[in-house]
Amino acid sequence: MSKYVSGVVGFIEDDHKLLAAAKKTYAAGYREFDTISPFPIHGMDAAMGLGRSAIPWVTFFAGLTGCSFGLWFTWWTSAVNYPVNVGGKPFMSLPAFIPILFELTILFGALSSVGAMFILNGLPKVKPPVIDPDLTCSKFALFIPETETGYSPEKAESHLKSIGATDIRRVAEF
């Protein structure tokens, strides 16, 4: 993810047309292409043939880890390492430890999910090449990288023209 690639980019008028263009591009056999938009577009994952993000698994196992760690830690500190008699309550007072377990479940789950998102997205990127500053504001584009099987700039350009791209540019690195 850290290395940038060259390719061809085509600008498309709006989000609905970009969705249709992505479907056509997928149907034409492209697999490595990407769309760029100022906001997430509903249905784009399916149009690009991408499955469901794997992050929920990270959340689940991180939450489980947080909960187990909380259970072990409250037990070890309160009943094993330095047991203190508090009001005659049992050293292992599980019901009283539930809030701690709960908060640690949420904390581990949330932080790990965000960490996983950063890793999967290759963030942070230091000064990444930007094709057009308006792509985070009002423009939409479809990018075909050189890593695509059987890639040639001319073929990519003619494909982008066929799906209705208004402005087609060759990009040295993205």
Add this chain to the structure above:
Amino acid sequence: MLGRSKLVLGDKSFKDVTEDICEPLEKLPGKPWLMMFGAAKTTLLFYFGVLFYIAYTGMGTMGVSHPIMWGTDIVTFVFWVGIGHAGTLISAILFLFRQKWRTGIARAAEAMTVFAVMTAGIFPLMHTGRPWLAFWLFPYPNQRGPLWVNFRSPLLWDVFAVSTYATVSIVFWYVGLIPDFATVRDRAKNTLRKNIYGALSMGWRGTNRNWRHYEMVYLLLAGLSTPLVLSVHTIVSFDFAVANLPGWHTTIFPPYFIAGAIFSGFAMVVTLMTLVRIGFPQIKDYITLDHLEVMNKIIMTTGMMVGYAYGSEFFIAWYSGVEFEKFAFVNRAFGPMGWSYWIMVSCNVISPQVFWFKKFRRSIPVMFVVSIIVNIGMWFERFVITMSLHRDFLPANWAVFHFKFADVGVLVGSFGMFFTLFLLFLRAFPMVSMSEVKPCLEVGRDGGGHHE
């Protein structure tokens, strides 16, 4: 078929949205902002002074004395934590319910959450009397045994709940800001600005392969924040409810506290949004009267929920047949500190009733005044609850609470801290989530609703 009302007024294009929302970041501040910031910052400096005075002299500077060993510190702590809850409700719970109207107000409401929790955090630390030893609240290996913290104590649950809440709220807020920081970066004219917002945006470029994971993590954070926010005020209420004290030891506390938190939080959102609309007129198209009206409805609903809780508490006190329980409640309303009970009832139960009328629900001056009255009432609600201490089991121990300078000083000063942070936020961060508003521009256009 009824048409949907527009979420964003003025038939904006994507470009217009960016222009409107980035404008406050790219222009020198106007007079209203400077005046408010001057006032807030002065109050903040006063706050630092009062905090130093308390920490240097000792807890005796506040009105805590036997038998009222919990004074306004806990009152103001619960007050600020409660205010934070509306932000999470808007950003997480309304997100899970797919309420698109949340997009206009979510960012500012989340900022309010983060700052309110930061403000709240100061109070328990001050109340320890030795705030420089506050790290003792966390379980860390130490040379005293190691002596661990007492995990059976509600006050320790609070440490975990509030610190988790603060962490997750900040992360949730920041994740939401990433695409907008990228927008600001790509508009930046000078290098310094480009570098700062570039670093904040983490190099976000808006590719769908990134949006895919981003949207999933946003959904997960909303799903995690929802039980979290409910747990936080539940645990805050446990600070009281787990104690064996008449008036505190009740099962109604968690839902009652959560309703109260949402109530006061929405009131604070309304206060802030009316001010933001005056300071930044272009925001009127994003935070519309419809938004404010919906929030006023929520204020009225939750106001009646807390009203119901007040009545229910009294009923259960009578129905339980416990003499001490009955006395605690009669004393709350008719004892020497009954004045605070009636301030609470009139502010929280009676004042929001004006929102039965559409005219008042949509009137900026009315909602501004009511939202402030509600927050005064909610501060007094926590005061009334805490003051159950003033007449305990032995009449020889009875006393009334006397406010001291520091009690009022920290309360006033805390507003300085909150408003300073919020005003800086308005100028440094996009105050409306551009990447969330842009897909909602079509809602309500051409009479019908665009829905995918």
